[in-house]
Structure formats: C-alpha cells, structure tokens
Ligand SMILES: Nc1ncnc2c1ncn2[C@@H]1O[C@H](COP(=O)(O)OP(=O)(O)OP(=O)(O)O)[C@@H](O)[C@H]1O
C-alpha cells in the first residue's frame with residue numbers, strides 16, 4: 174500500500190513587490206505512513222502552513238513532488254478530495270449560516286448524511302450551538318466547527334493546521350482526546366502546532382521545522398533519547414548539608430542558591446531514592462528533557478512559541 | 479467518543495454535480511436573504527430612487543404654469559384654467575419676490591398694448607413654459623383683433639398632435655432607467671464585494687478541497703445573483719405599475735432575459751474590480767467610480783438628447799445605455815424582442831469581453 178503522504182524536495186518562494194523574496198518552503202521532504210499521527214512543529218513563519226497547503230493541493234510548489242494517498246493532489250479530483258479532510262488555519266464559512274446549516278452544506282458536498290453532520294457537531298461539543306450563526310460563535314467554537322467540517326466526509330487522511338490555537342485549556346484537552354480518537358480509528362492525522370506538549374502528547378512522529386526547512390524527524394521519545402540530556406531534579410534549599418549535596422551529585426552538575434538545589438543527573442532513580450531516604454523531598458520538581466530542549470538542540474535557537 | 483463508521487457509510491466521491499450545485503445554491507441563497515444590506519441595496523434603494531426622481535421630474539413636467547397678474551392684465555382674462563393658473567399680485571416687487579421663492583413660474587404686467595413677461599429666474603424650464611403660454615394668449619388676442627379688422631382674410635392655426643398617444647409621463651421614462659441602474663449596481667457591487675470577501679474569508683480555498691468543483695460553486699454563486707436580479711425586476715416593476723401607475727406592455731416579460739444578460743455583464747465588471755480591490759471599502763469605492771459615470775452617460779435618468787454631444791458619444795460605451803434602451807423598448811413602448819437585437823448583441827459582446835478580461839487578469843491564488 175502507498176504511504177499516506179510522500180513529499181520530495183518541495184520548494185516555494187513568495188515574491189512580493191514590497192516584501193521581496195521569502196523562501197517559505199526550502200527543500201522539504203517527508204513521508205507519512207497510513208494510520209500515523211504526524212506532527213509538524215515550528216515557530217511562526219516556519220513554513221508549516223505553506224507546506225500543508227502544497228500537500229493539500231491548494232498551492233503549487235515551485236518544484237518538488239507530492240503524492241497523497243498514492244495520487245497527485247493536482248489537478249483536483251473528487252476521488253481524492255473526498256478521502257481527505259481539511260481544517261485550514263483560517264476558518265472559512267458560508268456567510269450568515271448557522272453552525273448546523275454550515276456543516277450540513279459540507280456534508281452534502283461530501284455526499285454524507287444529515288445524521289452524520291449532527292453527529293460531528295455533537296462530537297466537537299457544538300450541539301447546543303447548532304442554531305447560532307457562524308460569525309457569532311467564539312474563536313474556539315469556530316475552530317471546532319471547522320474541525321467538524323473536516324471530519325464530516327469520513328476522511329482517511331485529516332489535515333489540521335493549528336487546531337488548538339484559539340482554545341482554552343479545557344477545550345484543548347477535549348480536542349486532544351478527539352484527535353486521538355480520530356487517529357485510533359485508523360485515520361492518518363497530520364497536525365501542525367506551536368505547542369511542544371501537544372506534539373509530545375499526540376504525535377507518533379514529529380518534524381521540527383524552522384525557516385522553511387525540516388530540521389529533524391523522529392518520535393518525541395526518540396528525540397529526547399537522542400538528546401541524551403540530563404534530568405533536572407529540584408528540591409527546596411535548607412534540607413541538605415553542603416557535603417550531602419556534593420555526595421548526591423556524584424560528580425554531576427549541581428547548582429544551589431538560597432531557594433533551591435538543582436541536580437542534573439543521568440540516573441534520576443538513584444538520586445530520587447536517596448533524597449527520599451533523607452526525607453528531603455520538599456519542593457521536589459523533576460524535569461526531564463522535552464521537545465523544547467530538542468528544538469534548541471536541533472535549531473540552535475531558544476524556543477519562543 | 480467514537481466515530482462510528484459502521485452506521486455511516488463512507489463517502490467516497492462526494493455528491494454528484496447537480497446535488498452539489500443545489501446545496502451550494504441553497505447555502506448562498508440563504509446567506510443572501512439574511513444579509514439585510516444586500517436586500518436594502520438591491521430592492522429598496524431603486525424604489526427610493528423612483529420615489530425621489532418621479533417627484534422631482536413630476537413637479538415640473540405635469541403641473542400647469544402658475545402666473546402672477548400684476549395689476550390689471552386683460553390678456554389673461556381669456557385664459558383657460560387648465561393651461562395657466564392665474565393669481566394676483568399687489569405690485570411688481572411682491573411678484574418678483576414670489577418668483578424668487580419658486581412660488582410662481584412667471585409674472586405679467588400689461589401696460590396698454592405692451593405685455594411684459596417676467597419668467598422665473600429660479601426654474602428656467604417652467605419659466606419658459608409659462609412665458610410660452612402667455613405668448614400664446616397674446617397671439618389669440620391678436621388673431622381675434624385682426625380677424626375683426628379684416629374678416630375673410632385667412633389666418634394660420636397650429637394644432638398639436640401628440641406622438642405615441644401622448645407625452646411620456648415621467649414614470650414611463652424613469653422606470654426602465656432606474657431598473658437598469660438597480661441591476662447595474664447590484665451586479666457590480668455584489669460581485670466586487672463577494673470577491674473581496676472571498677479574499678478575506680478563504681471560503682473558496684476550503685471549497686476547493688471538497689469534492690465539489692470550483693466551477694460548480696461559481697455557477698451556484700452566479701445563479702443566485704441571476705435569481706436575485708429577476709426577483710428585483712419583478713418587485714420593481716410591480717411597485718412601479720401598482721403605486722406609480724407605470725403602464726406595462728404585453729412584451730414586459732422579455733425584461734427577464736434582458737435583465738439576466740445585463741446582470742452577467744455587470745457581474746463581470748464587478749469581478750474585475752474585486753480582483754483589483756483588497757478591502758470592502760476599496761471595492762465599494764471602485765464600484766462607485768465605475769457605476770456613477772456609467773449611469774450618468776447612459777440616458778437612464780434624463781434623455782440623452784439633452785446631454786452634450788461628448789456624453790452622447792461616451793454613452794455608446796456604457797452597457798447601462800443598452801440595457802436601459804432595451805428595457806424601455808419592450809416594457810414601455812411594447813416593441814417586440816426583435817427590435818432590441820442590437821442592444822442584446824452589444825450587451826452579450828460586452829459581457830463576453832469583460833468576462834474574458836477578468837478571467838485573464840484574475841489572480842486565483844489570492845482567494
Ligand atoms: N500568501 C503569502 N504571500 C507572501 N508571503 C507569505 C504568504 N503566506 C506566507 N508567507 C510567508 O511565508 C513564510 C511562511 O509562512 P507560513 O504561513 O507557511 O508559516 P507557518 O509556519 O504556518 O506560521 P504560523 O505558525 O504563524 O502559522 C512567512 O514568512 C510568511 O510571511
């Protein structure tokens with residue numbers, strides 16, 4: 174079976190009269206397997222949306238090739254678009270229609286039933302807002318409606334461009350559950366995000382993108398492992414003598430100030446057991462390396478989402 | 479939480495074309511009906527114009543001239559009250575003051591054989607009409623005097639035979655013009671505004687990723703506009719006939735294809751404007767810039783014959799001229815469709831050329 178997505182050496186340069194040339198996508202290649210949850214992580218302007226738009230078939234690249242479910246997204250064919258669901262970064266709705274009318278229109282275009290439309294509205298938690306005009310929905314509700322429209326055609330492959338951008342923490346968690354469920358049913362999901370923890374929580378594999386290029390692709394765990402970074406263990410100061418701190422550090426880095434002692438250890442289990450037996454667990458915080466450290470490592474730049 | 483794929487069969491190819499067209503037509507049509515500003519613009523604004531213009535033109539064209547007799551004016555004694563309405567003024571100063579305020583159309587002083595006419599300085603047309611009526615009265619008196627002096631001597635008489643069964647009442651002349659203008663603005667503003675909206679809300683991009691084709695969507699959008707134009711025409715002609723007494727000819731139904739053709743031409747203009755403009759106000763400004771001159775040189779609001787020659791030349795370029803002429807011919811004069819073939823031809827060529835220009839210049843990746 175073909176891969177869900179195969180992209181080779183995509184390039185896209187925007188030419189504006191005032192802005193000059195912007196290399197939005199600069200030699201991007203990646204492959205997404207069927208059923209995979211694939212994330213593209215990167216700061217503003219990294220080229221995530223442009224890449225997605227090219228893969229979806231909204232933009233033509235200057236060069237490079239795209240295979241989507243084994244076919245070319247260009248020219249458009251109903252056979253292909255019927256199998257793909259898309260949520261664009263900017264929500265796009267028919268003016269003056271209610272949420273229900275909106276999704277029913279999309280359902281009709283995808284040849285899906287009204288029941289399916291109602292089901293999707295329910296799924297994204299908009300059932301009680303069904304009769305509200307789209308423009309009167311809050312930003313997060315619009316986002317969810319747009320996701321419902323992406324799912325209404327029962328797609329095999331779903332593109333979600335920053336789906337959680339306008340959501341409150343609770344809605345974000347709900348949407349995470351929803352995205353996991355979508356993926357668990359065997360649909361391939363491609364997600365872009367600014368949020369490290371989102372990519373970490375959801376994705377099978379993550380591509381780290383910066384300045385138009387994909388810097389690295391790996392699973393979140395693989396990234397962290399490959400980083401080989403120490404775990405930072407923090408406890409409140411004043412519970413350990415200076416000698417004991419030195420002893421516990423066992424030659425690894427440790428910093429202490431008036432408020433806290435921070436160990437950087439590669440054997441957190443041993444350190445934590447020792448701290449527990451000393452009864453020195455007040456103010457305990459354990460921070461393992463995460464994608465933020467990975468981003469710093471991969472791009473040489475501090476993460477500033 | 480689960481997406482049950484057992485109960486909902488997989489959609490593969492999407493809706494067939496006809497069904498997709500209907501869904502889109504329904505969605506866009508609903509949106510149109512709920513947009514109050516659109517409804518105002520296409521239905522109410524032309525009606526307001528009709529009220530305004532027919533009262534402006536109606537007041538000068540229809541009423542009898544009002545003449546002030548200063549002192550004794552024997553020549554006015556034989557006046558038919560249907561031709562002139564005579565009132566008395568105490569002296570010339572009072573009469574002139576009344577003229578300036580627009581209370582009368584002319585003042586008359588008679589001093590023996592001399593009849594002095596003071597036409598209105600504020601309204602030259604009605605002043606001239608009043609002066610003409612008074613001259614006619616003077617002529618009548620002279621004819622009587624001469625016939626008495628030399629009986630048997632023949633005198634010339636002039637009789638007015640009214641063409642087309644009477645002069646066009648203002649509404650007969652104005653209604654087709656205002657309708658043509660209404661069709662023009664709703665087409666141009668509507669298309670330009672829609673394109674700018676699409677640039678902003680990216681709806682078209684989203685729809686491009688559904689199984690429905692862009693051409694189906696554009697077809698649905700144009701169809702909504704055509705249906706709106708037909709509704710607009712029906713409402714307008716009905717109000718014109720029932721409220722303003724417009725007499726509709728038997729060929730009035732042929733206004734429908736004319737209006738559809740005109741709408742296509744104006745939509746094409748709007749698409750070009752929408753391609754250039756980036757914001758709503760920008761699109762409205764440009765649309766005004768195009769429709770105002772187009773209306774002024776079209777002969778829709780006043781006869782082209784009253785306009786300077788260069789305007790008459792420019793009018794040949796205005797599609798509103800042809801729509802107006804064709805509507806006037808079939809709706810008011812009852813001419814058969816064959817008589818307006820040149821106008822139809824021009825509108826069709828115009829629509830095709832502008833549509834080709836918009837197609838060539840339009841940057842689809844902006845949508
Ligand atoms: N239509 C366009 N015309 C010109 N330049 C563009 C256009 N769209 C994007 N760009 C530029 O291309 C670069 C990449 O933009 P893109 O939207 O792909 O980034 P992104 O990673 O999706 O960012 P964000 O996280 O903010 O959504 C940016 O520098 C942007 O300014």
Ligand SMILES: [Mg+2]
Nearest residue numbers: 221222223262
């Ligand atoms: Mg983006």
